[in-house]
Amino acid sequence: MDSLGYLLAALTPYHVALAIGGVVAGTVVGSLPGLTATMAVAVLIPITFSMQPASALILMGAIYTGAIYGGAYAAILLNTPGTPSAIATTFDGYPMAKRGDGDLAITLACIASVCGGLVGALFLLFLAPPLANVALSFGPVEYFWLAILGLTLISALSQGNLLKGLIGACFGLLLSCIGVAEISADVRLTFDSQTLLGGIETVSALIGLYCIPVLIDLVATPDRHLKVENVSRGYRLHEALGISWRNKFNLARSSVLGTLVGILPGAGGSIAGLVAYSEARRSSKQQGSFGHGAPEGVQATESANNATVGGGFIPTLVLGIPGTPPDAVILGALLIQGVRTGPNLFTEHGSIVYVFIWGLLIATVLMLPIGLLIGRYAYRSIVTVPKALLVPTVAFMTLIGTYAIRNSVSDVAIMIILGVLGWVLGRFGFSASPIVLGLILGSIAEQGFVQGWIIGAAAENLWGEFFGRPISVGIFAFILLSLFSPLLLSRFRVKREMARAD
Amino acid sequence: MLTTVKRVILAPLTAALMLLSAGAIAEYPEKAISYVIPFGPGGESDITARHQQPFFKKKFGKDLVVSYKPGGGGAVGWAQLNDMPGDGYNIMGVNLPHIIVKPLQKDVGFKTNDLAVIYMFHYTPDAVVVTTDSQFKTLQDLIDHAKKNPGKVTFSGSGKGTANHLAQVTFDKLAGTKTTYVAFKGTGASVTALLGNQVMGQWGYTSVGAKHSDKVRLLAVAMEQRHPRFPDVPTFKELGFDIVSGAYRGIAVPNSTPEDIRAKLSSLIDQINADAEFKKKMENDGFALVNVDYKGMQAFMEEKRKGYVAAAKEAGVIK
Amino acid sequence: MPTELQSRDTGGMIVAAIFILIGVLALWDTFDYTDADSFVFPRTVAGSMIVFCIALIAWSLVRPIDVESRGAESTPRRVGLVTAMLIAAVLMPYTGFLLSGLLAFAAIVWLAMYDPWTRGRLIVYPLVGSAIVLGFYFLFTKVLLVPLPTGRLFIG
Structure with missing residues (x-):
C-alpha cells in the first residue's frame, strides 16, 4: 500500500471519530490537575483489546496528544500544570492570565501545540528509523548533564535573588531523594514515617507547590481571580496567529528540541518544555520579559511538549523502548495484542504504523478547532464562575486529582503540606519553581551521576566518561553558554553603547 | 455491661457476615474484582496482569479491574494490602524477591509473613543478555574476559536487591569472576543502556530476549530446562552453575480474606494458567509459567526465602 | 497600594536558618544508608544547601532588601x-x-x-x-x- 492508501485508511469515518473523541477526552483529562496522559491511556487498555492495532493506536495517540495540550489550561488559568509537561507553561502563561490575556495565552498554546504535534509526527513519519538511534546514544552521563542544563534555569526562575533560588533547588533535590531509592533500594530521608515511604510524587508536589498558594491567596481577598476586560474579544485568533508568525523560529526550534527530547527514554514532556523554554529565553532579545508573561515562553513550552508525542513514539515503535511514560503503557497494550515492535514494524506492518501516524497527524490538526473551542469554554468558566464556587471546585479537584495519581491518601496530605510550605516560602522570596526544578531533575541527575561514575571507574577513565563523550561535551557547552551568555551579552552591549557614545 | 451489649449486637452481625461469605463461595466471583498492581503502568507486572485480564473475563464472566498503587518499589501497596476489605474482591500483585528482601532491609510497613499470597503464576527467568554484535559469543567467552580483566566487565540490571542483582552476585561467586553491576531504574532503562553500548552486558530476563530478539543474544538462562522460546540458549545448570532464579509474580489477598475464598481464587488463577492460549502468549513474551497454588505456597516461599536471603547478604543489601 | 521600603531580610534569614537545620538532619540521615551509591548525592546536595544558606545569611546582614507592604488580607x-x-x-x-x-x-x-x-x-x-x-x-x-x-x- 502506498502512502495515499494509508492516508485514506486513516481518514475513514471510524478513525476520524476515534481521533475526535480521543482529542476531546484527552484535552479534558489533561486539563484536570492530577490526571495525566499516562493514566488516561492506561484506562483505555481494556477497550483496545477488541480493536484493530492501528485503530487502538490512533485512539491512544489522540488521547495522549490531547492530554498534553489540555495541561496548558490549568497552567495558564490556575498556575497549576495539568500534566507535568506544562510546568514551564505556568512561568509565563499565568502572568499573562493575571493581566487579562488568558484568552490570548490559551489560543497561543493551542497553535503552538498543533505546530509541535505536527513537527513531532512528521519526524515520526519520515525519519523514525534513523532518529531512533538518538535514544541509544544518551548514556547515564548525558542524562546527568541534561539535568544540569535544566538546573541552569534556576538563575532565571529565582526572581531576583539567586541564592534563594539555589537554596530552593537544593531543597527540591533533597525532596527527590525521599523514600525508597529507585535504584539502590535504600530507604532515605523518611525518618521512619510510613507516609513518606513512597516518596514525593512529582505531580502531587506540582499541584501543592503551584496551586495551593494560589488558592490560599484567592480566599484571602474579595478580588477577582483574573483581570477581565468587559468587551468580549473572541478567540483573539488573528492576534495569536500574528504573534506565532513573528516567532516562527522559536516555534520551529522548540518543536525540534521537543521531538529530540521526546526520543530520549529517560526524559519526558516536562524536560522538553524546560529545555525549550530555557533556549527560547537564552536566544531572546528581551530576556527580562520571560517569567512576566512573555508569549514566547508559552509558545516554546507548548510546542515542545506536544512534539514529544511524535518523538516519543519513535523509539517506542522502532526499538520497543518507550520514549515517554504514556508510551510505556501503549507499548504494553501493543504487546498484549501480539504486535512486535521493531524496524520490521515499519517495513512489514506498514498498514499498522503508517495508518497510525496519519491518524496522529489528523488528530493533531483536529486539535486546532477542538482545542480553541474547549479552551474558550475553560477560560469563560474560570473567569465567570463566582469566587465562592471557583475556590472550592479547584480545591476539590486538587484533592481528587492528587489521590488518583497513585490511589494514595498520603500523597494528598503531602500535597497540602507542600502547598502551605510553598506559600510561606513565597512570602520570604523563595519562589516555588526552583524547588520544582530540583524535584523533577533530582533523580535524573543522581542516577546519571552514580551510573556514570560506576561505569567510568570500571573502565578506569572517569574524566573521559564525564567530559570525553561528544554529546556530553555538546551539552556541557550549552550549560556554559546558558550560565555565562547573560554576562557576555551585557558586556557586549556595554561596549557597543560606549562605541556609539564615542 | 458494655461487653454484653457489644456481644448481643455483634453476634448476629458476625453470623450474618459468615452467611454472606458462605453464600459468596457458591458463586464467587459475583462482581468485578479489583486487581491492584503496586507498580506503575507499563512495567512487566502490569503487562502480565493485563495478559490475565481477558482470560479471567472469558472464563468467569467477571472483570478484573487493574489499578496501580506505585511507590517505594512496591512497598507502599503491600503495606496497605491488609487494610483493604477481605471479601475476595480486592487482590494485589506480589513480586519475589521484593517481598522477601525489602522487609529485611528496613521497616517498610509490612513483613513477608503479613502477606497472604495465594498463587504464584509465573516467573521471568534471569538471563545474561548481550547485543548481537558483542565480542562474547558464549558465556565462557565472557568468563574468560572477566577473569583477565577483573572489575572491567560491566553489566546493567534493574535495581539493587532485585532478581538481577542477586543473580549477578551469585554468578560472580560461582564463576570466580569479579564484574561490575550498574543498577538502572527498571528493566526498560537497563535494556536501553545495553543497546546503547553503555555497558558490555545485561543481567536481564528472558523477556528481554523475546522483546528485542533482533538486537540481543542470550548467553544463558537461569532455568531448570531450556525456555521453549529459546531452544538454543543453554541453562546455567548445563554450563555447571547452579542458578535457577528470576522475578516471580503472584497474587495476594488481604489477610482478613476467608480461607474458602482464598482457595477458590487460587483455583481460578490456576485455571487461567492451565489455558493453552494463555501459556502460549506468556511464553512467546519470554515468561515462564509456574503453578504454585495456595496449598503449596508455604513450602515454596520457605525454599525461596533461603536462597534470596543468602544472596542478599552476599550482595551486601541486607546486613 | 503597596509601598516600598528598605529593611533587613529577617524573614529570609530565619528561613535560611531552618533550611540549615533541614540540611543537617538530611546529612545525619545519610550515615544510615547501606549502599555507597545512595549517599553521594544527598550528601552533596545537603552540603551545598547549608553553604548557600550561610551565604544568604551573611549577604542579608550587609544588604537590605525592598519590602512590599500588603493590603487588607484575611x-x-x-x-x-x-x-x-x-x-x-x-x-x-x-x-x-x-x-x-x-x-x-x-x-x-x-x-x-x-x-x-x-x-x-x-x-x-x-x-x-x-x-x-x-x-x-x-x-x-x-x-x-x-x-x-x-x-x-x-x-x-
Whole structure:
C-alpha cells in the first residue's frame, strides 16, 4: 500500500471519530490537575483489546496528544500544570492570565501545540528509523548533564535573588531523594514515617507547590481571580496567529528540541518544555520579559511538549523502548495484542504504523478547532464562575486529582503540606519553581551521576566518561553558554553603547 | 455491661457476615474484582496482569479491574494490602524477591509473613543478555574476559536487591569472576543502556530476549530446562552453575480474606494458567509459567526465602 | 497600594536558618544508608544547601532588601482553607471520599464567600456544589476506574 492508501485508511469515518473523541477526552483529562496522559491511556487498555492495532493506536495517540495540550489550561488559568509537561507553561502563561490575556495565552498554546504535534509526527513519519538511534546514544552521563542544563534555569526562575533560588533547588533535590531509592533500594530521608515511604510524587508536589498558594491567596481577598476586560474579544485568533508568525523560529526550534527530547527514554514532556523554554529565553532579545508573561515562553513550552508525542513514539515503535511514560503503557497494550515492535514494524506492518501516524497527524490538526473551542469554554468558566464556587471546585479537584495519581491518601496530605510550605516560602522570596526544578531533575541527575561514575571507574577513565563523550561535551557547552551568555551579552552591549557614545 | 451489649449486637452481625461469605463461595466471583498492581503502568507486572485480564473475563464472566498503587518499589501497596476489605474482591500483585528482601532491609510497613499470597503464576527467568554484535559469543567467552580483566566487565540490571542483582552476585561467586553491576531504574532503562553500548552486558530476563530478539543474544538462562522460546540458549545448570532464579509474580489477598475464598481464587488463577492460549502468549513474551497454588505456597516461599536471603547478604543489601 | 521600603531580610534569614537545620538532619540521615551509591548525592546536595544558606545569611546582614507592604488580607480564611483540606484528607479513609469531599467543599464555599448570602445563592450554591462533587466522583470512579476510598466506618 502506498502512502495515499494509508492516508485514506486513516481518514475513514471510524478513525476520524476515534481521533475526535480521543482529542476531546484527552484535552479534558489533561486539563484536570492530577490526571495525566499516562493514566488516561492506561484506562483505555481494556477497550483496545477488541480493536484493530492501528485503530487502538490512533485512539491512544489522540488521547495522549490531547492530554498534553489540555495541561496548558490549568497552567495558564490556575498556575497549576495539568500534566507535568506544562510546568514551564505556568512561568509565563499565568502572568499573562493575571493581566487579562488568558484568552490570548490559551489560543497561543493551542497553535503552538498543533505546530509541535505536527513537527513531532512528521519526524515520526519520515525519519523514525534513523532518529531512533538518538535514544541509544544518551548514556547515564548525558542524562546527568541534561539535568544540569535544566538546573541552569534556576538563575532565571529565582526572581531576583539567586541564592534563594539555589537554596530552593537544593531543597527540591533533597525532596527527590525521599523514600525508597529507585535504584539502590535504600530507604532515605523518611525518618521512619510510613507516609513518606513512597516518596514525593512529582505531580502531587506540582499541584501543592503551584496551586495551593494560589488558592490560599484567592480566599484571602474579595478580588477577582483574573483581570477581565468587559468587551468580549473572541478567540483573539488573528492576534495569536500574528504573534506565532513573528516567532516562527522559536516555534520551529522548540518543536525540534521537543521531538529530540521526546526520543530520549529517560526524559519526558516536562524536560522538553524546560529545555525549550530555557533556549527560547537564552536566544531572546528581551530576556527580562520571560517569567512576566512573555508569549514566547508559552509558545516554546507548548510546542515542545506536544512534539514529544511524535518523538516519543519513535523509539517506542522502532526499538520497543518507550520514549515517554504514556508510551510505556501503549507499548504494553501493543504487546498484549501480539504486535512486535521493531524496524520490521515499519517495513512489514506498514498498514499498522503508517495508518497510525496519519491518524496522529489528523488528530493533531483536529486539535486546532477542538482545542480553541474547549479552551474558550475553560477560560469563560474560570473567569465567570463566582469566587465562592471557583475556590472550592479547584480545591476539590486538587484533592481528587492528587489521590488518583497513585490511589494514595498520603500523597494528598503531602500535597497540602507542600502547598502551605510553598506559600510561606513565597512570602520570604523563595519562589516555588526552583524547588520544582530540583524535584523533577533530582533523580535524573543522581542516577546519571552514580551510573556514570560506576561505569567510568570500571573502565578506569572517569574524566573521559564525564567530559570525553561528544554529546556530553555538546551539552556541557550549552550549560556554559546558558550560565555565562547573560554576562557576555551585557558586556557586549556595554561596549557597543560606549562605541556609539564615542 | 458494655461487653454484653457489644456481644448481643455483634453476634448476629458476625453470623450474618459468615452467611454472606458462605453464600459468596457458591458463586464467587459475583462482581468485578479489583486487581491492584503496586507498580506503575507499563512495567512487566502490569503487562502480565493485563495478559490475565481477558482470560479471567472469558472464563468467569467477571472483570478484573487493574489499578496501580506505585511507590517505594512496591512497598507502599503491600503495606496497605491488609487494610483493604477481605471479601475476595480486592487482590494485589506480589513480586519475589521484593517481598522477601525489602522487609529485611528496613521497616517498610509490612513483613513477608503479613502477606497472604495465594498463587504464584509465573516467573521471568534471569538471563545474561548481550547485543548481537558483542565480542562474547558464549558465556565462557565472557568468563574468560572477566577473569583477565577483573572489575572491567560491566553489566546493567534493574535495581539493587532485585532478581538481577542477586543473580549477578551469585554468578560472580560461582564463576570466580569479579564484574561490575550498574543498577538502572527498571528493566526498560537497563535494556536501553545495553543497546546503547553503555555497558558490555545485561543481567536481564528472558523477556528481554523475546522483546528485542533482533538486537540481543542470550548467553544463558537461569532455568531448570531450556525456555521453549529459546531452544538454543543453554541453562546455567548445563554450563555447571547452579542458578535457577528470576522475578516471580503472584497474587495476594488481604489477610482478613476467608480461607474458602482464598482457595477458590487460587483455583481460578490456576485455571487461567492451565489455558493453552494463555501459556502460549506468556511464553512467546519470554515468561515462564509456574503453578504454585495456595496449598503449596508455604513450602515454596520457605525454599525461596533461603536462597534470596543468602544472596542478599552476599550482595551486601541486607546486613 | 503597596509601598516600598528598605529593611533587613529577617524573614529570609530565619528561613535560611531552618533550611540549615533541614540540611543537617538530611546529612545525619545519610550515615544510615547501606549502599555507597545512595549517599553521594544527598550528601552533596545537603552540603551545598547549608553553604548557600550561610551565604544568604551573611549577604542579608550587609544588604537590605525592598519590602512590599500588603493590603487588607484575611489570614483566618487562609488558615481555614488549609485546615478544611487537611481535615478532608485525614477523614477520607474513614468517612469515604464522597462525604469528606462534600464537607470540604461546603466549608470552602463558606470561607470563600465575600458576597452576601441571598436566598438565590443559598439554593443555587449547594446545588451546584453537590453537582460538581458528585459529577467528579462519578467521573473518577466509574469512567476512570479510580478506587476512591469508600470509608471504613460504613463497612465495619
